[in-house]
Amino acid sequence: MELFAVPDLPEIRDGDDLAAMIDERVDLREDDVIVVASTVVSKAEGRVFDLDDFPASERAEAIADRLAEIAGEEKDPRFAQAVIEESTELITEAPFLLTATRFGHIGVNAGIDRSNVPGGDLLLLPERPSESAERIREGLGADRVVVSDTCGRPFRHGQRGVAIGWAGMPASRDWRGERDRDGREMGVTVQNVIDELASAANLVAGEGDGGTPVVVVRDWAFGDHDGSDNHFREPEGDFVRQALRQWTFDG
Template structure:
């Protein structure tokens, strides 16, 4: 008899308050949901960043002449542009938008800086090191499960945004299929599946956008590798990045 098909369940955690600096996210989660070993906990980067004090006033930024020039061309606040530059390790595109590499390796528009739900004249930066944040949350909750910190960003050659992983712990970034045999008996030589991105995208479907205020999702029933791989290509191996910088 064949094994029964796997069953994946997703649970939206409701009841989280509006997160502010210093809030104990693991304690809040523990009071609302009973995590089990093997679960995958997905948290929107916004609540992690807020708890870590990553909200900034635009008045904190003094734009240099280059930020002023780019802001004028893009129709943006020069202070916002300076914030993007400050959060970036590399600038790939400056026009018609700012596409940059964050200091922890993620590439996205405006360094993932958010201006929603933080008030006028304020911005929200991504967590400084989302994978380190995921490790701390996982350790504090004391379970054998995975944590993925999610964000949304656009994708080359496609319209719309999708959920992606910017940090993770207790799960491999990639499932490596190389060496496995296809249905015709040929070994796979290239395929590496970005499983943390796939899970993040599914989580975003449940979380919603705008004012949903449901930034935490748990998946149960997934079988996943626990370590290995990185989503962020090394600069020297990233053909697209090299072409954009040419």
């Protein structure tokens, strides 16, 4: 397959038609997958805010004080309040805020970004990323769109691209029931393809001031597999989340 960034996109602002801006800069094919960074989706959807939009509650003040004690530097309780309001659950409150968003994604600080936010202090994730992906897909007349973000992973250093929204394709392909090279039937393998596409696209899009937030994946095929839209684990089956709820940071 081939991956390439859509060139010459300007700074995205509230109300911009992302689909139209992409369409006028690249000739898309019917089976392309378009991977769009959540940052530009959020900007187009007006998700830029100031810290003053989040007056700190007593809980936010307490969280900020605790994080400041751990980090040895001041923490703004208004930021903690923004995280609280963007989350359905604070899974851990120390040594960092690990949160569950309204749409099911688990990450640090509810995915709130403080980099590359002209006109504001905070960039919040899209409220409903899969609906955003569907709007972009319809605007482009494309088959498949993935909205991506970057986040860390347990047991690994660094961040990678992950999918937080998608449209026009299943989230995963199911290998269960198929045979390996030795003829054994596979019983557990379900491949999360939207995360893999988001991660591959992030290698092309880059980080920092690259300015290439949209990547086209060409000549990739889902294959003759069953598909599933299961992406985020349900809390009752997420044993790591359940364990973290019981864990207390002692540092």
